[in-house]
Amino acid sequence: MGRKLIIAAVTLGVAFSICIVSQKRMDAMRSRTFEQELLYLPNEKLLDGFTAGMSSVVADLLWIQCIQYTAEQFRGDFKFVWLDHMLKTITRLDPYFTDVYQWGGVFLAMLKHDDDASINLLKSGIPHNPTSWQLPFEIARTYVLNRKDEVNGARYMAMAAATGDPPQFVIDWAKNLQQRHNMYDVERGMWLDIIQHSGDESMRGTAQRRLTEVDLRQLCDALTEALKAYSTRTGSVPASLQEMVDSGDLARLPEDPLGGSFIITADGTVLSTSVLDTEKEARIRLLNGWIEKFEVKERRLPAKLDELITSGITHGLPVNPFPGAQWEYDPATGQVK
Amino acid sequence: MRILAVAQNTFREAVRDKVLYVLLFFAASTILGSKALGWISIGQDVKIVKDISLAAVSIFGVLIAIFVGTSLVYKEIDKRTIYTIICRPMARWEFIAGKYLGMALLLAIVTAVMTLVTTGYVLSLGGSVDATFFQAVLLIYWELLLITALAVLMSSVTSPILGALIVFSAFVVGHATTILIDLPDHFKGTWTEFVLTCVYYVIPNLSNFNIRAEAANGVAVAPAYVLWAMAYGSVYTIMLLVLASLAFEDKDV
Numbered sequence: 001m002g003r004k005l006i007i008a009a010v011t012l013g014v015a016f017s018i019c020i021v022s023q024k025r026m027d028a029m030r031s032r033t034f035e036q037e038l039l040y041l042p043n044e045k046l047l048d049g050f051t052a053g054m055s056s057v058v059a060d061l062l063w064i065q066c067i068q069y070t071a072e073q074f075r076g077d078f079k080f081v082w083l084d085h086m087l088k089t090i091t092r093l094d095p096y097f098t099d100v101y102q103w104g105g106v107f108l109a110m111l112k113h114d115d116d117a118s119i120n121l122l123k124s125g126i127p128h129n130p131t132s133w134q135l136p137f138e139i140a141r142t143y144v145l146n147r148k149d150e151v152n153g154a155r156y157m158a159m160a161a162a163t164g165d166p167p168q169f170v171i172d173w174a175k176n177l178q179q180r181h182n183m184y185d186v187e188r189g190m191w192l193d194i195i196q197h198s199g200d201e202s203m204r205g206t207a208q209r210r211l212t213e214v215d216l217r218q219l220c221d222a223l224t225e226a227l228k229a230y231s232t233r234t235g236s237v238p239a240s241l242q243e244m245v246d247s248g249d250l251a252r253l254p255e256d257p258l259g260g261s262f263i264i265t266a267d268g269t270v271l272s273t274s275v276l277d278t279e280k281e282a283r284i285r286l287l288n289g290w291i292e293k294f295e296v297k298e299r300r301l302p303a304k305l306d307e308l309i310t311s312g313i314t315h316g317l318p319v320n321p322f323p324g325a326q327w328e329y330d331p332a333t334g335q336v337k
Numbered sequence: 338m339r340i341l342a343v344a345q346n347t348f349r350e351a352v353r354d355k356v357l358y359v360l361l362f363f364a365a366s367t368i369l370g371s372k373a374l375g376w377i378s379i380g381q382d383v384k385i386v387k388d389i390s391l392a393a394v395s396i397f398g399v400l401i402a403i404f405v406g407t408s409l410v411y412k413e414i415d416k417r418t419i420y421t422i423i424c425r426p427m428a429r430w431e432f433i434a435g436k437y438l439g440m441a442l443l444l445a446i447v448t449a450v451m452t453l454v455t456t457g458y459v460l461s462l463g464g465s466v467d468a469t470f471f472q473a474v475l476l477i478y479w480e481l482l483l484i485t486a487l488a489v490l491m492s493s494v495t496s497p498i499l500g501a502l503i504v505f506s507a508f509v510v511g512h513a514t515t516i517l518i519d520l521p522d523h524f525k526g527t528w529t530e531f532v533l534t535c536v537y538y539v540i541p542n543l544s545n546f547n548i549r550a551e552a553a554n555g556v557a558v559a560p561a562y563v564l565w566a567m568a569y570g571s572v573y574t575i576m577l578l579v580l581a582s583l584a585f586e587d588k589d590v
Contacts, residue, residue, distance in 0.1 A: 059388075067377070099381050
């Protein structure tokens with residue numbers, strides 16, 4: 001019995017070694033580059049029809065091949081000829097695969113230096129992924145960094161800042177670009193377009209609120225200018241807007257259609273509480289998302305918000321947009337207020 | 338009562354089938370092995386695991402439905418055990434309905450087990466599963482019910498091997514029916530377009546049950562869509578079972 005087992009094991013070992021050797025030989029004889037393999041990548045429409053419902057899995061496999069192709073080209077001749085075709089095929093097979101749009105956009109813009117292809121790919125993903133801030137953000141980045149076109153960059157950065165749960169730096173970048181290019185009309189047009197053409201009721205509701213917030217932000221800018229004139233003349237910052245009405249610098253107290261009020265910061269800037277509320281909610285959602293990630297990673301809730309930084313979840317915490325206000329964090333429930 | 342007795346017996350018989358366990362083993366291996374592909378992605382591990390796991394639930398469910406389903410009636414005739422059943426006061430359609438219900442129960446349990454394994458695996462990898470994930474599983478099960486009905490029909494009219502080939506072809510073609518109506522412009526208004534449109538409506542469109550991409554990417558699906566897809570699947574299933582009953586009614590056993 002023991003002898004038979006040894007003979008069988010040796011036979012299997014020899015047979016397996018022969019298999020490996022012959023496989024290596026065949027691989028060497030049939031070795032094709034990625035370029036040659038991609039010549040056989042079928043039309044994405046055809047691929048979609050004949051994957052027997054496995055289009056999402058095929059998209060995953062193609063995405064892995066796309067990463068390998070990009071790495072090979074990066075180390076090789078740096079041409080990326082087939083990159084665009086691969087990315088289009090993958091996004092056609094799985095239109096909700098946001099990472100492919102995002103990373104594909106980066107590969108096309110930064111490695112292949114094909115801005116048009118990058119922007120087109122990212123734009124094609126927005127209707128399928130309307131809550132993904134990364135797609136308009138990458139478009140904005142391509143406009144600003146590659147094309148030095150800050151006007152279009154500001155348009156898409158505003159869209160990124162108002163989409164999903166963008167991190168603080170996106171909101172700040174959008175605000176800076178908008179202020180530099182007085183983009184209120186462009187932003188207003190963008191929201192009006194969504195109100196008129198979006199089939200999603202909640203998207204239209206959000207766009208309506210954002211449209212009112214654009215008016216409020218513009219009003220705050222005008223009030224801040226009037227306040228600066230008042231301060232220059234009187235040598236002091238008014239405690240409330242009523243003081244400016246009483247002095248005749250304002251015809252009447254402005255109204256907030258969203259039910260909020262106007263506050264004056266110590267440096268003389270007028271802010272709308274409705275706009276601040278929206279910013280605060282977005283930042284709270286972001287913080288709560290990080291806390292959830294922390295809980296999954298560490299199997300406990302953070303004792304303090306600073307632990308989100310020390311654990312590597314984020315590089316920095318967003319500030320409470322209300323001047324002087326701090327986040328209220330409950331370590332027992334893991335919720336930020 | 339008679340239908341339930343046949344269903345119970347069919348379930349017991351199917352559970353004893355070794356093919357079921359071989360397929361379940363491969364399904365579990367595919368689900369647990371899917372992480373290997375995630376390693377070579379750029380942080381899309383959980384999405385890839387969800388995709389492959391849902392595909393495994395679907396494809397192995399279909400294979401079980403085909404291999405077990407296409408031999409359901411044929412085996413009874415071949416082994417002549419059918420005589421002990423049809424000599425009893427039982428209509429032939431009741432026999433078909435019982436066979437089908439037994440398979441439906443088996444598939445429900447198999448789908449539930451595979452979903453449980455997938456959910457546990459995704460959670461252990463730090464991912465999460467939402468309502469769309471379970472909607473996707475529900476529609477996979479509904480698709481399996483339709484495939485099983487087709488398998489039972491084939492089992493009543495042909496041999497298991499030919500039946501398995503026809504059902505598997507129907508599964509592949511059922512996911513590609515949209516190409517029948519996605520024609521180039523020069524086909525507009527022609528007889529070809531008319532015939533292909535008719536074929537499009539006759540072949541069950543199995544892509545209606547495919548919301549796996551949405552589930553893997555966490556995109557919400559309207560509950561009304563799921564209900565429509567279930568209604569569509571139920572009607573086709575009933576039609577196929579009626580055809581299976583009619584075919585078996587006239588069969589000389």
